[in-house]
Amino acid sequence: NAGVTQTPKFQVLKTGQSMTLQCAQDMNHEYMSWYRQDPGMGLRLIHYSVGAGITDQGEVPNGYNVSRSTTEDFPLRLLSAAPSQTSVYFCASRNRGPGNTIYFGEGSWLTVV
Amino acid sequence: AQTVTQSQPEMSVQEAETVTLSCTYDTSESDYYLFWYKQPPSRQMILVIRQEAYKQQNATENRFSVNFQKAAKSFSLKISDSQLGDAAMYFCPSGNSGGGADGLTFGKGTHLIIQP
Numbered sequence: 001n002a003g004v005t006q007t008p009k010f011q012v013l014k015t016g017q018s019m020t021l022q023c024a025q026d027m028n029h030e031y032m033s034w035y036r037q038d039p040g041m042g043l044r045l046i047h048y049s050v051g052a053g054i055t056d057q058g059e060v061p062n063g064y065n066v067s068r069s070t071t072e073d074f075p076l077r078l079l080s081a082a083p084s085q086t087s088v089y090f091c092a093s094r095n096r097g098p099g100n101t102i103y104f105g106e107g108s109w110l111t112v113v
Numbered sequence: 114a115q116t117v118t119q120s121q122p123e124m125s126v127q128e129a130e131t132v133t134l135s136c137t138y139d140t141s142e143s144d145y146y147l148f149w150y151k152q153p154p155s156r157q158m159i160l161v162i163r164q165e166a167y168k169q170q171n172a173t174e175n176r177f178s179v180n181f182q183k184a185a186k187s188f189s190l191k192i193s194d195s196q197l198g199d200a201a202m203y204f205c206p207s208g209n210s211g212g213g214a215d216g217l218t219f220g221k222g223t224h225l226i227i228q229p
Contacts, residue, residue: 033216035216035217037156040221041219041221041222042117042204042206042219042220042221042222043158043204043206043217043219044219045216045217045218048216058216059216088156090158092158099146099163099165099208101160101163102148102160102208102217104157104158106155106156106157107156107157
């Protein structure tokens, strides 16, 4: 009963490095999203996808790239890490259809030094 | 665009008592959904309850119930018989029907403390 799986759970990067946060779901959900949560804040939408091959920007997309080659996977790429990208990142998925429950991964803690 | 406001940064309640967390929202959408999520120190996001905006009846889930006032754009969460395990951050995001942008809009949350 995996649900939404994110890797890695913890990562420390140096400024300028690139990396990919992996997200996989086994519920055959069409919709997937990436959020970030900064200290004392709620989650903010980075990018989302409504199906394989379709992605779009959310509220805070700068510095991030996504792709959706399969229904199951939705990786988030940091192109050139900056200290401002230090945050907790959440991947989420849900079924198509209005108001369906959104399932979140356990989060990935990223520190950029 | 949607906005969500949680005006209580922190709330404290005695174990076994009742507490109400406030939430107001603003949206231009005609069809939308409201949720309460709980986030314990582990940071896991756990769905507590959801409400469809077109439904007048308030949602309930065991000890959790909402007071949804559509005209006032208010969506409060009542927790009855508070338990130590209820201690967490609580968020009340809103979401649209998912036809276009698919994401939740979050407020800053309310930190709920349960006093034993």
